Each structure stands twice: as structure tokens, then as C-alpha cells.
Amino acid sequence: MLVTTCIIFAVGFAVHGANGKLITDENSVPLPCKFDVYDLNSNTVISIEEFMRATKGFTKMDRKTLFELFDRNGDKFIGVDEFRSVPQSIRSAGILDNCLRTKMVKGGCIGIGWGK
């Protein structure tokens, strides 16, 4: 199972920009990896306003589109669960590569960095 996870990550890196929305911009800042960085008022959900502030300077994808990809139940907030289970479309785009590195550990490999 752990090995399978590693393979999925590797494929994610290979199909950069699979959804066609990725914009190459060397000046873009990476997305923050931690929920708390986005949740500025600590009410355990990320509003669109908080998301826009936390992702300021990120230009590789339209940030509103990105927010909508995370907000899978469409309630205009990103909850912890929605945040932690990154949609495949976002994973495939490679924009979370800075957060979704895999690390070899005894007995397999794990994804590190993304989450709360």
C-alpha cells in the first residue's frame, strides 16, 4: 500500500499541467502547506477571503478555481478534511510539489509536509 502511494506521487510529478490550467511563472510563490497558515481566524474552515490572502503571489493557477477544486461540497469553505485530501486534479498539476514530497522511510515511503 505504501509503495502504491509512492507510485501515485511519482505519476503526479510526471503529468505536470494535466488539467491544462497550469501557468508557467517562475515568479510565482509556492502555496503554503499548512492549514493553519490559511485559516487566519482559526475557526477550522478556510473562507475564500482567507484563501486569497494566504495564496497572495501564487500565479500558477487561478486562485478562485483552485479554491473551488478544494471546496468539493460547495459550501464556500474549505474544511480540514477537504484540505487534507487533495483532489487528484490539483495533485496532477504539480503545484503542491513543494508540499507533497515523498520521503523514504523504513518499510516504504510517505508523503510529507501537507496538512494541519
Ligand SMILES: [Ca+2]
Ligand atoms: Ca477561517
Ligand SMILES: [Ca+2]
Ligand atoms: Ca467545503
